[in-house]
Amino acid sequence: MGAVKTKRMPRAVREQQMLDAAVRIFGQRGYMAASMDDIAELAGVSKPLVYLYLNSKEDLFSAVIRREAAALAAAVRAAVHPERPADRRLWDGLLAFFTHTARHPDAWAVLHLHARTHGEPFAAEVAAMRSEIVAFVAQLVAATARDEGAPCSGEAGSADTRRVRLAEQEAAAGLAEALVGAAESLAAWANTTDRVTARQTAATLMNVAWAGLGDLMAGRSWSPPAE
Known part of the structure; x- marks a missing residue:
């Protein structure tokens, strides 16, 4: 059985989805307690994809x-x-x-x-x-x-x-x-x-x-x- 293919999404839309998740995690837990794993999970993407789009936790927080x-x-x-x-x-x-x-x-x-x-x-x-x-x-x-x-x-x-x-x-x-x-x-x-x-x-x-x-x-x- 072949791998399930996920629906492709425009980069800008995917990035906003990640930022939405980051706002929630950062807002509720603070910067230090927030994890990229949790942000990726809430956004429904892989952690490497978050890093690919937004470089680092610091850059993600600044973007938020x-x-x-x-x-x-x-x-x-x-x-x-x-x-x-x-x-x-x-x-x-x-x-x-x-x-x-x-x-x-x-x-x-x-x-x-x-x-x-x-x-x-x-x-x-x-x-x-x-x-x-x-x-x-x-x-x-x-x-x-x-x-x-x-x-x-x-x-x-x-x-x-x-x-x-x-x-x-x-x-x-x-x-x-x-x-x-x-x-x-x-x-x-x-x-x-x-x-x-x-x-x-x-x-x-x-x-x-x-x-x-x-x-x-x-x-x-x-x-x-x-x-």
Whole structure:
């Protein structure tokens, strides 16, 4: 009796199949505990084929990080439509973030936990994705300031106006860092419980963020007490 022939599959499709299996194994077990044997078995291929396509465990982990980081960033960007009001843009971005991380908990575990704890080049891959999202959120915050008519005195192009705009950019960058950091922590928490939905998690952060942004846009900023 002849050997059973397996159906040939395009290389790109087979590679994605391997990456899908790797996301699950890496996400649930971590980098060190994950084995190429288990990844190959879950993907339904031989271990030599995994090495042929993706070279090494390190290269496979890097490929997983790049793919999942790109998917998360793309999901957030695709959800935000520039013609919508400022609060809706921020809400859409937050909802997309929490929806994606809830639907792909293993991928989020790879990005938020495992990649950051195993040094370079893995941490750098995640840092690049995070920087992209922070920059995008900073643009949303700056756009919110413009839409809400945040006060800016001085003639266009004057030194005072340039200083104010620089301060606004720095404030937007700081707020973006705070929002992304809070979103990361909330996503990690939400993925450990079935008591909250992605929508509820997004609403929690939106209430904190929008209330604070509203006060800032109206010129009601909090100041620390005098020393």
